[in-house]
Amino acid sequence: MFEAKSINAEHKDLIHDVAYDYYGQRMATCSSDQSVKVWDQDEQKNWILSANWKAHSGSVWKVTWAHPEFGQVLATCSFDRTAAIWEEIIGETPPQGERGLKTWIRRTNLVDSRTSVTDVKFGPKSLGLQLATCSTDGVIRIYEAPDVMNLSQWTLQHEIQCKQQCSCLTWSHSFSRLHPPMIAVGSDDNNPANGSKVAIYEYSGIRWTKTESLASIGINEPVHDIAFAPNLGRSYHLLAIATKDVRIVTLGSPPEGSSQRFDVQLTAQQEDNLSGTVWRVSWNILGTILASSGDDGCVRLWKANYMNSWKCIAVLRGDGTQAKSDTSTSSMPTMGQIAAPNQSSTTRYYKLGTITNPNQVPKY
């Protein structure tokens, strides 16, 4: 039986976000306990806590890493209505050989929002050092550090008014000069009458304009997470949306002569509602597999076959207490027919147990 490795995060409240750096060698977590922790991977692939500090005076919603070419830089956003930029500095660390916590200092505090800042993401590095935030009052703000060597100066470049409170945003990862910078933003507004909960904004070189609202897809339920797939040279954009189910939208180039900006296709929609509300979505590095987490405490992995129909390829249970008991895999009728149009399911189940391996638990 397979068991996932376990790390005791030692946060005092719910963890809201986990972020990997560019190489996947460092990890940052943030929590309702107002703190941020940074974890480094050692040679044995164990995660060691390397820093822990109180970052905000409210729940910290999201944390994200900048590209390493700008240094070791984190951005966080919080219920306390601010977003912050953090940089690791080489402080009074003890000599090598001894373990010392690294020091992160706040380079700047972005206080423009009047309400809780719900998401923060660095732009692609080709745009320089840019940062997008969104908040519950429905404003997207684009900041830029004009001098990448000076992280304490950020200028608010753009303020985009969305009609609804924003919950999440994502930059497109395209490297192409053909594609303008693009941001998709989701709203967790409860009222379906307010229209589509996803909007796509593009930068024309002068201003950001809304170019698509996915009205044809009809996402009127609250959106909790949104993620562009790594582009990887594809001719279209893939956008994963976490709402009451998992949806994957393709944004292709429109047919000749069309006035539309994109050819929007709903590529996949989870057909069952077994996972309940979907909270988070995340792509693998190739943009070929999507991971989603739902209310039922399971992580589901979705993959497209050659016919471009997406199906669930694995369900990972995150519940240690269940895995300890000896229920056989067949006694889980809760996962029946899993999604993917025209595709019978070949779902596999894996039990993930808690292992309390002392090696994985950092002592400090």
Add this chain to the structure above:
Amino acid sequence: MSGVRLEVLWSPVHPDKFVTWGTDINLFEVKPIKDAPQSSFKISETTVAHRLASNSSSPYVKCVDIYPHHEADVLLALGQINGKVVLTTFGPTVFDCLGLAGKELVPRHGRQCNTVAWNPSESNLIAAGLEKHRTDHSVLLWDLQRCPHSNGHSSHHAPSSMEPTRPSAELGLSETAHSLAWLRGQPRCLMVGLNNKHLKLFDFRDPGRAVSSTPTKAVYGLAVDPQADHRLASFVENQIYVWDTRNFEKPVLFLSQNKPVSKVSWCPTRNNLLGTLQRDSTCIGLYDIQPTMVGNDEVEPSFLERAVLPGVTGVVGGVQASAAGAITSFSWHPTHENRLININLSGNLTDYTVFERITLNWSPSNHIVWTHGWRTLKTVCDKDPIYSTIDNEAMLIKKRALSGYGLSTNLEENGDLAESKDLKRLWRWLQLSATLVEEGLVPNNNTGHPGVRSVLKKPEGSQPTGSETSNAHGPWAEINACHISARVYRSEEREHALQLCGWSLDRDQFLGQLESAGYYSRAAAIAVFNLRLPQAVNILRKGAEHPRTTSPANLNIVAVALSGFSDDKTSMWRQQCIASKQYLTDPYLRVMFAFLTAESESYEEVLEENEVTVEDRVAFACCFLSDVKLSEYLRNLTAKLTDEGDLGGILLTGTTLECIPLLQRFLDRTGDIQSISFIAARAFPPHLLKEDSVQEWISNYRNLLDSWKLWTQRAHFDIALSARTESDKPPQQVFVSCNFCAKSVSAFMQGRGRGLFARVPNKSKVCKITSCPNCRKPLPRCSICLLNMGSASGAYSVKAGSTTNRTIEPGSNSDKLAEFANWFTWCQSCRHGGHASHIMHWFSEHLECPVTACACRCMSLDFAAKVISVPVV
């Protein structure tokens, strides 16, 4: 209220017991499913409930609370319709001897008891809330301390209660108490909802007046947050209010519901989580409330709303809210994280654990992490066996990158590293076309890998004269003395195309190769297409005799059938062949007979047989289709293959502009950026590499390698790429310039021969470069050994001395290391430096710069230095 409402309550002190009540009261025990006793029933995937006892002696129960002190047995306080509070147990218990069981606490005037609550810390106190009576109080506090119990809470003596049947305190004269709740932190404080008008907080140390109060209609279902005494929730009809007693004037939060609310309850194991239940609903609403500062009006309180559907897992859609499925009550488990039990109208119980919202992420290095609960992170990485079943594509690409895929000089060998047949074929074809062009057998057409369509294209303007397609009637090789013939087209261009398809000039040799590779049916079909019927029969015979052929009988029979070939349009042979060829599983055998039985040169069956490789179909078309038909066929086939992203289509397009959409389609379909990038890097002519989409493939692939830390592989890729475009040589990146004359030291050195500068002079030619070659001023000193740069570092001398006796071939590892030891190196931030070996040695033991009074932490400044490239395996 129609019927009897079923309620459920976890015992506050027994982690495995709960009670339900409606008409009668039942005590249940929860057990893991594996040691389920008989007569138990399942309440979740892992637990069963087992009824321990039942009590039907109190038919008029309105409300129930469980004795909150640790005892082996369960003692209940039942609030009855007549206002009595009865203490009862299930069967004989320790409480019997204490005189508690069966005790009745009777108010002066009988009326309905709305609510009853044990004090959670001073467990001798029970508060009861009753309906209004003109001359009586509605909140009665009973003190059981008179009754001796085992652990003797006896410090408190209420002066007014001489008898246990008299309440020790009374509140709310001629008022109605709808609900009440004790505060945990202040054991004498009771929150009461009164008269549809007020929430009042009383302190029984001074019961005369309310400590604080607020006017509100929401007086029902008072619930105090066990995690934070100052936070409470109450409801009225379909409105839920959340209060903070420190700022009691107005609610912190107002939650409007669709239907009347029947219960609210704070989760005891988690901060700020409120469970709510609406009437006739199958779901439990959860509100994750963000605490706000008291008195801070600016901040809008915020909450996250969720709904969980316990008990309907497995029902697709989940919202089939039949009346019987409606949940009537739920109760949080007092200690188990986020666990609750609920009961529905038909009496079904469900044990349910609310999962925390899981956040997750997927790292570039193939780790998946997600949160479990709020203390634990779970990770799966590519070392785990499970990962290969999830994401084998990323693993495959990484593995291929490490094994040097795409870099082999012989293009065909790259195919050996790829698993997919299509890729193998493509690389083989790239090698073939490159060889053909090299040998001059096929015109180049500016691409290096010309496609069939471009070689077939006649030069513009030149009227076909010499290279005109000649159509010869190929004689059927002497079979049955038939004199029929098929129309065969030949021309120089067609011959080129055939070669690109792999049909080499020497057909006998080609067929021999196929035979020895075991492709008997293909060889036979190609022999037939070349009008060599006897040879085809022979090939099949040989195939049948070969021990490894899977169905020798089959081939034998086909050979027999083939040898009976007759061109008579009405012959039995022909009809039989037409009828039975569809039963042949081998596509080559099928097309062979399709060709032999084809009528009036319509070869659709051969040309559209998708299981036959594109090469063979195109080659066939080049033999048997007229110019017009051939170009039409190739055009359609190209469009089709481009649309499918079939790599076989490269044969038609060659490495021209036309192949870009095809490769793009392949990429869209498979996500195999690696193969595409390498095909571009290895086979594309320079002008194609400048195409936007090609550039994008390449930059994406390079970024992928970078984030996997496969920098060596990325550098190899870059080298392969720049080999295609020799003209643009990358400029030098770094110069070392003299402090005095600002001339580049290294550039100057280059004229004197490479490597001289850094190398220690050989014994013959002593050439010390410790000064600027231009102005003769000395170079800076090494901050460790204080010698001018350009001198040998000590480390090298030792090494050189020890190795002089041995013969080291130049370029060997030790040689290189020695060279490196003498290099200039300096900190990018403080600009101090010295010999590389000295500096390395220094920083292995120190953090700060070796220069006096420089506090720069040179070595730790660069994080990237710690990120190590993945070693080549």
